[in-house]
Amino acid sequence: MLYDKDIREPLFDFLEETYGKIRIIEEKQVGKSRADIVMVLPGLLTGIEIKSDADTYVRLSRQVKDYDRFFDRNMVVAGSSHAVHVREHVPEWWGIITVEQTDLGIDFYVLREPRENPQMNWKRKLSLLWRPELVHIQELTCMPRYKEKSKAFVIDKMLLKVPKEQLSALVSDELFERDYTRIEEIIREYKIQNRPELKDQTGKKKRIKSRIKGRRKSTIKTR
Known part of the structure; x- marks a missing residue:
């Protein structure tokens, strides 16, 4: 089972390799939620919510609404236990990255690329x-x-x-x-x-x- 603390540092490396120049801001208050990660890109802000294997979907509905008010794009990084059902809990414009433990370490897979958020304020x-x-x-x-x-x-x-x-x-x-x-x-x-x-x-x-x-x-x- 992967916990949030197991995912973060490898995720930062993955995001850097994928997007190039970025700045990572952690634990940013947005509305009534706290964004796990704000990824700053040139001309673009992406909110990233981590749902580790130990997390549930209890707060995700509220978090989705808050993320969508603040960021140009949004993504959820989901542990392998959520991979099958995570699509049902986020809008179609949210990106989805799955994460799992392999013999070689932490592995990330882009299940769906994020698209422009139509609800950004x-x-x-x-x-x-x-x-x-x-x-x-x-x-x-x-x-x-x-x-x-x-x-x-x-x-x-x-x-x-x-x-x-x-x-x-x-x-x-x-x-x-x-x-x-x-x-x-x-x-x-x-x-x-x-x-x-x-x-x-x-x-x-x-x-x-x-x-x-x-x-x-x-x-x-x-x-």
Whole structure:
């Protein structure tokens, strides 16, 4: 029997060999679910759900709905115990990869390639970016800063002003460059620069506390 921990590292190697330049982001909160893997490709985000031999389909219906709101494409990686029935539990546009233990190690087989997700919501996809990353896209596309406006307002304007193909490429670029070791510093700097009320009367910067959740680790795999 293969467990999630047995599958992950060999899966990363398989994805790198199959897709080339990728970035793997693990355990990303999407709606009410947590995406096992977000695979960043140039101009494309793919959500990947792992169903090991030890897992059930109890939560999969909810996970499918959440994944489909955020990602351009989605895939399920299923243990051999699920290989026969997994098609019945995911939409026809989801890719399916089966995994099993062989004498030579962990073996992956692409049962079905993922197709374009017709239910992806651009607002949800853009919400995956930090506000400083959205600001960078605004700068690159010569958009106003909208310093006093909400993140949701900025996303709405971005969808009106930036062509979708260009936006897909820019979103991937931001995620390729994201530095999780500096997340608190980056967000703190953004807030100080864009919210004058965070400075005291002497002009000194106040300390800002940021809570970071829904993130465990990130790896970049390029080829």
